[in-house]
Amino acid sequence: MMALHMKDKIYAAWKEAKRARRWDPDHECYLDPKGNMIVEPSSVKVETLIKSIAADEEQREIDAAKKAEEEKLKSKKVDQRIVDTTKEITAENLTKMVDKVLMAKELDVDFKSTSESTNKVSSSGPNNE
Numbered sequence: 001m002m003a004l005h006m007k008d009k010i011y012a013a014w015k016e017a018k019r020a021r022r023w024d025p026d027h028e029c030y031l032d033p034k035g036n037m038i039v040e041p042s043s044v045k046v047e048t049l050i051k052s053i054a055a056d057e058e059q060r061e062i063d064a065a066k067k068a069e070e071e072k073l074k075s076k077k078v079d080q081r082i083v084d085t086t087k088e089i090t091a092e093n094l095t096k097m098v099d100k101v102l103m104a105k106e107l108d109v110d111f112k113s114t115s116e117s118t119n120k121v122s123s124s125g126p127n128n129e
Contacts (some may be wrong), residue, residue: 002049002051002053003046003050003053004046006049006053007041007044007046007049010039010041010044011039011041012042013032013038014030014038014039014041016032017030017031017038018030019031020033024037
């Protein structure tokens with residue numbers, strides 16, 4: 001369905017360029033208003049458009065997976081900075097690590113409550129009294 005729509009768009013663009021007489025003798029084709037080459041509609045195959053759409057969709061999925069993986073690694077790096085796993089696990093080091101985690105959680109809670117307070121003040125407006 002999408003490929004047929006694309007073929008219709010190509011045909012409409014080609015027809016408009018032909019009507020406007022935007023023929024490029026160097027490339028031996030018509031040009032759209034932006035100067036891009038337009039393929040003659042009879043040379044476009046629906047199967048080729050379907051393959052092109054599938055390749056584009058596959059690339060979008062790959063990009064989305066990469067982005068998700070980067071976000072996962074970012075959050076993992078934040079966790080690793082809080083607790084240094086390279087140190088030897090002793091009672092003293094473990095206590096320090098627990099303190100760091102608790103302080104980070106307190107900061108996170110403080111940040112959330114501060115943002116909520118700021119949002120409440122912003123939504124009430126500066127002139128409401």
